Amino acid sequence: MPPFSSFQDEIYLHGLLTGEAPPFGTDPAGLEDAARERMSPEAYGYVAGGAGTGATMRANRAAFGRRALVPRMLRDVGVRDLSCTLFGTRLPAPLLLAPVGVMSIVHPDAEPAAARAAAGLGLPTVLSTASSTTLEEVAEASGDGPRWFQLYWPKDRDVTVSLLQRARAAGYTALVVTLDTWLLGWRPRDLDRAHLPFLRRIGIANYLSDPAFLAGLAKPVEEDPLAAVAHWAGMFADPTKTWEDLAFLREHWDGPIVLKGVLHPDDARRARDAGMDGVVVSNHGGRQVDGAVAALDALPAVAGAVGEEITVLFDSGVRTGSDILKALALGARAVLVGRPYVHGLALGGEAGVRHVLRCLLAEFDLSLALTGHTGPTGLDPGLLAPPLPG
Ligand SMILES: Cc1cc2nc3c(=O)[nH]c(=O)nc-3n(C[C@H](O)[C@H](O)[C@H](O)COP(=O)(O)O)c2cc1C
Ligand SMILES: O=C(O)C(=O)c1ccccc1
Numbered sequence: 001m002p003p004f005s006s007f008q009d010e011i012y013l014h015g016l017l018t019g020e021a022p023p024f025g026t027d028p029a030g031l032e033d034a035a036r037e038r039m040s041p042e043a044y045g046y047v048a049g050g051a052g053t054g055a056t057m058r059a060n061r062a063a064f065g066r067r068a069l070v071p072r073m074l075r076d077v078g079v080r081d082l083s084c085t086l087f088g089t090r091l092p093a094p095l096l097l098a099p100v101g102v103m104s105i106v107h108p109d110a111e112p113a114a115a116r117a118a119a120g121l122g123l124p125t126v127l128s129t130a131s132s133t134t135l136e137e138v139a140e141a142s143g144d145g146p147r148w149f150q151l152y153w154p155k156d157r158d159v160t161v162s163l164l165q166r167a168r169a170a171g172y173t174a175l176v177v178t179l180d181t182w183l184l185g186w187r188p189r190d191l192d193r194a195h196l197p198f199l200r201r202i203g204i205a206n207y208l209s210d211p212a213f214l215a216g217l218a219k220p221v222e223e224d225p226l227a228a229v230a231h232w233a234g235m236f237a238d239p240t241k242t243w244e245d246l247a248f249l250r251e252h253w254d255g256p257i258v259l260k261g262v263l264h265p266d267d268a269r270r271a272r273d274a275g276m277d278g279v280v281v282s283n284h285g286g287r288q289v290d291g292a293v294a295a296l297d298a299l300p301a302v303a304g305a306v307g308e309e310i311t312v313l314f315d316s317g318v319r320t321g322s323d324i325l326k327a328l329a330l331g332a333r334a335v336l337v338g339r340p341y342v343h344g345l346a347l348g349g350e351a352g353v354r355h356v357l358r359c360l361l362a363e364f365d366l367s368l369a370l371t372g373h374t375g376p377t378g379l380d381p382g383l384l385a386p387p388l389p390g
Helices: 004-018 028-038 041-048 055-065 110-121 135-142 157-169 188-192 211-215 225-235 243-252 265-273 295-306 321-329 339-370
Strands: 084-086 089-091 095-097 125-127 147-151 174-178 257-262 278-281 311-314 334-337
Touching (some): 041 339, 095 125, 125 135, 135 157, 157 211, 157 243, 174 243, 278 295, 295 321
Parallel strands (some): 095 334, 125 147, 174 257, 311 334
């Protein structure tokens, strides 16, 4: 397992000793600005965009801003161990790549590059159903690296079962089922540019390579590509699903199942009661419901309700190592990041993603040490000052 406590040395001391700056910037906002210049306006709009007025996206960041760490002194933090265990697997740090579809719009190396960067650090990739490359190609790119599969649960049972079988066969161990995107949110940036990548067949590679999906087409894709997209749009998701339907997934997936997009403690209890193994407290990075609660504000109640029984993960708004610390202190066992690594991908492919992940880990390591902690386990809200109003 890579010794993550050496990240500080690698990134900062190397630069300070040699006078060489890191290959990319280390400030997340600066990285986003630089990435923006490398992306088409449509791609940047798609990645950066939030639902509606962007209120929830801003709330996600504001919720981190309202919480403050209270460092503790003289606690021997000379040796740190960032590792954690999720579903029986030891991971080098409590950090995962959130599922992000259609990555080829930001860089031709797309999901395989991100998966290689994550695997090189031993961090799990959560691959989106809507990836621009097939799940088998991404599995190959991640080699021995841990990988989970995110399911956009299709209407069609045969396609669902086929995707699950393929994911299992390709070595994905956990299933992340996204519950907050049966319908795509109201996203003015995409609407105004009439830009949705999947309508240009980007992000549907897993369907176009799926025998059960192809069996539902009247004509081969090459003969009628628009019909293939229309068929995809019609079966992509099923907003009639209810808690009872989860039994179907439990039956067809024998590994851990995690529900992504849970924000209410009662929904977390229902997940537990349905035999699910975990939840991701998430509002999809503010991309779905404008005005939805900030994910960080929803975390303590969910962790309080089920955190002892199932695994509580978190995403939406994590930008720095100290953000990771705050989410763990509020009850998350690990966090996922979305947009930050997409910015890295846009800037430098695999190397850019690796850079972003290493910066997050280095700053997380420093934040742990400087607040008086040697690892991610056992952190609690005592690490935080009472939340500031507003
Ligand atoms: C461009 C983009 C595409 C996304 N695609 C998916 C997806 O295919 N499946 C999914 O469950 N979540 C998807 N998400 C949501 C992320 O998994 C994650 O919840 C979100 O990005 C976290 O917020 P953050 O970007 O502030 O870190 C996407 C997010 C972005 C920015
Ligand atoms: O854009 C998204 O947030 C997202 O989750 C998605 C949905 C469908 C296809 C690709 C990405």
